[in-house]
Amino acid sequence: MHISELGEFQLIDRLTDSLTLINPSSEHGTGDDAAVLNYGTKRVLASTDILLEGIHFDLVYTPLKHLGYKAAVVNFSDIYAMNGEPKQLLVSLGISKRFTVEQVEEIYEGIRMACAKYGVDLVGGDTSSSLTGLTLSITCLGEGEPEKIVYRSGAKEHDLICVSGDLGAAYMGLQLLEREKRIFQSQNNPDFQPAFQGKEYLLERQLKPEARKDIVALLAEKGIIPTAMIDISDGLSSELLHLCRQSKAGCRVYEEKLPIDYQTAVQAEEFSMNLTTVALNGGEDYELLFTVPLNQHAILEKIEEIHIIGHVTGEDAGAALVTRDGQEVRLKAQGWTAFVPEDQNP
């Protein structure tokens, strides 16, 4: 069977389905943003991500320093999504021979910048040459207090569904970069200047995303422990479905509540794309999607960077978007899946 027939998530399910954990220190395995290990008083959180040239990044428009930065931040985001704090990073690189030492150092410079900003130590890794493209594989370890770690599975009916920041901008940034690349390649003009003015936010969201350390800190400060949490890497829709499935719940999110930046809206218009589809399926936002008990409403609605976008329902109700005109549209895990041909993405 070809992988594209099965899809990424089902493949992962198939590979990890019957895994049983035997070590007492293995508290929680696959199925969340990070594994949870019990090595003493604090819990160790472990998450890993692989980034492949041509799939996850395009070196035509991705500065190496940004690539390193993003690769690290994306992993920190997984640890924050468990309500933990990233502490250590292991970096493996597969580097083609066309790279210079200085270029590899640039990647590392970006990784180090991210580590410095988020208070993470680079503690190990592996470096090898590659026959083909550049590969980055990053593992992040972090810590969490046992009673404060948040899984995807804890959402309860009537919980509020919240999301930090805004959605769809990173995807619009990607589309913009791809368009300018096509123009550049078709013109064959070395003086070509891409048309990026007024779109800086979109580019930054794509090329140099940040993890929501501030949101985790803010929730802790307010004494809020989410009932479930996940970071948005594959798109809101896909993450909502993960969360619902693992919590055995359904959800209703409201189109009018989706937080979208002005630049995202302008860009979607320019590309004649449906803005809601972009926000739902764009991916790479690295915002936090979480659920909290209904009684936290008063606290949450005052926090500017957090948006209440819907609520958790019983499992039978399914997962749906309520459109501006009151229609219910079933959510699909279109997402940003590397196994789906490009043209099936939004």
Add this chain to the structure above:
Amino acid sequence: MHISELGEFQLIDRLTDSLTLINPSSEHGTGDDAAVLNYGTKRVLASTDILLEGIHFDLVYTPLKHLGYKAAVVNFSDIYAMNGEPKQLLVSLGISKRFTVEQVEEIYEGIRMACAKYGVDLVGGDTSSSLTGLTLSITCLGEGEPEKIVYRSGAKEHDLICVSGDLGAAYMGLQLLEREKRIFQSQNNPDFQPAFQGKEYLLERQLKPEARKDIVALLAEKGIIPTAMIDISDGLSSELLHLCRQSKAGCRVYEEKLPIDYQTAVQAEEFSMNLTTVALNGGEDYELLFTVPLNQHAILEKIEEIHIIGHVTGEDAGAALVTRDGQEVRLKAQGWTAFVPEDQNP
């Protein structure tokens, strides 16, 4: 500067040279087989390896199940080399679209077999498609008791240098597979049968290596804590130099003491290769190289699977092999480095 000018080890040094650790839980970072993290009473050991198609393995003669098995075992070996026990594994795969689901499952089957054999839990990972070859990136976490973790840096003058098992067989296995592949490709005969009879040990060492869990257990049983330890992935010579450099020591190892299997010797003869060079530089043995105080001699010489091959000297004496005729030959880190063109390997 091109990476090949600098070499793998110097590149790694350059990338990790000025790293400072800021988190109290980051007890020890780069420079050993695993990082050491302090998350409570036990220490967490973390190691990561990346395996790339065409560099680390050739799918023409590597069964996928073996590949998965080896990828896992190689990481366990790093944890044992710290005198620890592997406990958790995170697996990232980059898979080209030509793979079927069943093939990916075969890789996982091998990983699971290794995990089952060594008592390790598969707790997480990432799966993505790849535009080019197959990539496996594996991170292993393990535990060690604070006072029993062994680094590369602890070897003292007069310590005995020991190695487990035998050397050079995996490399001979690789050469054999490469030869048969060339014959197969030149003959264009679908009924071609490779000539592997009597060479099973060499193939097994290359395709399905084991980590020396038994040696770590044996040393614990005998109450021996090595002063320094490293696993032999890049070849004895290269690992000895690591150990000497990090211990600020020199060494003398004796050609006549190098443990070599009969099949390895026969194969080197057949290939007209210098057997000592094969044992020193072959790599992928995944044996343990360690140093122990001189007063442990009586215990160690009785253990069949452990061989005393030399002793640690002062730093000024340098690292050298004493040949059968009493000549001293300076050790070179020829090793099995992925950045050196194939023909510069032994």
